[in-house]
Amino acid sequence: MTTESRPTLPLASTGCSCCAPSTTDDREVSAPPTAELSTRTVSYAVEGMTCGHCVGTVIEAIKALEGVEDVRIxxxxxxxxxxxxxxxxxxxxxxxxxxxxxxxxARS
Known part of the structure; x- marks a missing residue:
């Protein structure tokens, strides 16, 4: 059995937005009624990620949403x-x- 070797992503890089001070706002998104929820897979084009830390930040933010089963970047x-x-x-x-x-x- 062989193990696939993958390069390690850096944990931070200069100027990446995940390492910059954050600003907060009080936006809320309400979920649709439960009867309308269904499992689906959707891809989003995301700009600004430069490192493994950025990936972890986005995964954590999306996984915190109700109804998320998996996130891959x-x-x-x-x-x-x-x-x-x-x-x-x-x-x-x-x-x-x-x-x-x-x-x-990313804009289409």
Missing amino acids: DLQAGGVSTATVTGSPTSAAVRIAIEDAGYSL
Whole structure:
């Protein structure tokens, strides 16, 4: 049995938004009624992530949402990364979680 070796991501980098001081606001997103929730997988294009610490910050923010079953991120350091979310959170809730973590969705 062989083990796949993956490069270790750095924990922080100069100028990444996850390491910058955060600002808070009181935005809230209410979930739709439970009967309307269904499990789905949606991908989001996220700008601004540069390191493993950024990835961890975004994963933590999204996993804190009600209905999230799994979060996976394909990091493209300094480019547009892909966050794939499985579960039933609204797209608006995911967008706000990403923005509150210090990142933004890429414009289409």
